[in-house]
Amino acid sequence: MTWRAWRLTFRMQGLVLWLLGGAVVVLTVGSVLVAWQTHETRAAFDVCLAGVAPGSNACQSISAPLNDLSLWGGTAKLAAQWMPLILGLFLGVPVVAREIEGRTAAMAWALDPGRGRWLLQRTLPVLAVVLVAGILIGIGGELVTLAPPFQEHPLGAGFSDYGSRLGQVPVRAIAVLVLGIAIGTLVPRQLPALLLTGGATLGLFMALTLGMGAWMQAEAEPIPIDHGYEAGAHLYEQVFQDDATGALISTAEFDQQQVPTDNPEASAPPGMTRVWLGVPGEKYGLWVLRESGILLGLTVLVGAATLVLVRRRRPA
């Protein structure tokens, strides 16, 4: 593809591309600023705390901005979760639907004998934009996650803010983009296609969340309590682990057996240890790879189906 083809595709996207591009820039710059300010303020807060007596209110003037930054950070992370879906939706649906609805497809498809080149020329530049935007948003999300105003990540962020970070954002955006292109090809009217793609996207991510959740729970393992280790873990519940056999007993089972414990919050009966059941934070990368693999696999399948569909469908 030549630069001219890229330029033409960008010009076809028009205002939507500029609006979404602007939103991505604002979100990324905002996230970087929030992360930077949080880091600086937190450092000042820690220095202040080290210099005052315990229980003193001397550092309150620093903790107030930290609260504000926490709020802004939460907003940025929420936006980072939704932005890839919005990007994919509004840039993906029009790729084919607008051409058929606007009756330009007939002219273009008569010029491109195979239609494959046409689809590639329309899709690749948009795909590149979404990929770059997703990476930028993901970097912003990653920085905000790594600059927590209050909670420490002694062993790394792990599963904290799952869905708003570099690992997931670009892949999710591309998956929704290709889904939008496919539905826009099936239903070549932009508004119905947007609504359908929105519904399909919610359905896809609900299924993904439930499926991945069940898979993660099936692979959950005991995690020691009170070592800072659980901070980035994906936790389900506390259970008791038999020290001798390693067998796990849920608290419900434990209560049914009515084994007396002196302090159910922090201790366990002799021969047993209270542990978390969950997925350790260091397995975050593995699970991101698994989710990405599933989404990219679906994306390839949907993309191939779209190519077949575009080749077979009427231009109007």
Add this chain to the structure above:
Amino acid sequence: MSGEQRILEAQALSKRYGRRTWALQGIDLAIPRGGITALVGPNAAGKSTLIKTWVGFERPTRGAVRVSGIDPWKDRSRALTHVGYIPQSPSLYDTLSVDDHLDLAVQLRPAFDRAYARDRLDELGIPGDQQGRSLSGGQQAQVALALALGTRAEILLLDEPLASLDPLARREFLHLLTDAVRADGATALLASHIVTDVEQACDRLIVLGVGRVLLHDTVAGALAGHRLAIDGNGPVGDAIGSFAGPAGDRLTLVHQPRSAEVGGLRPATLEEIVLGYLASGRVAPREAVA
């Protein structure tokens, strides 16, 4: 007509939409290489459907079509390399300039002759930097024609490009088309329901009515082979169809060579010939092909 000469063919072609609506019913056509053929018929006669089957956009329900000997549904890629096409009511990209459209055509079809298309647009005074959305309907049609001509395809399929144009724009469009076809030796099929315009430009005439070919002849042959009886005067044994004249009289189109000395008949214009055939096709059933 030898197989070599037939550049567009349809054999027993039928096309059905849904379960009951037949757009085309048993069409047999063979259009020879070279010149401009007018495809004339009323709305819903099946003109667009016929053209779209040749472009490979519609699959025949029955029968077969061929473009330069190629089945466009089975091998659309190869068939389309022989075809330049203007869809009905051609639309341009709103946000792209005229030159952008030429660039786009080059991207989609590397063999596209950009300079040739640009020259045609220069002849019409359409500036390259004008946005698609700011062009009039006539200018959009001219750009679409330039895009079709720029393919330098041997076949041009033009689906009612004149419909939305004013008389001057129609004249310019036809002038550009005839010049290009004569210069390149191309074959053009021009669908229209404006007979007076195509009369000057076309060599052949196909009248399509309710999905059937009612007449397929050269323009000269059609004019020579038909005459008109007014209010039933004259021999109307070979009557084709009757329709109301401008003065309220009843005109009947008959098969009768213009050279024959027959009283009560007058020569028919091309428009009257088309009207006579359309009147004959009015009674044809719309549904259910045997």
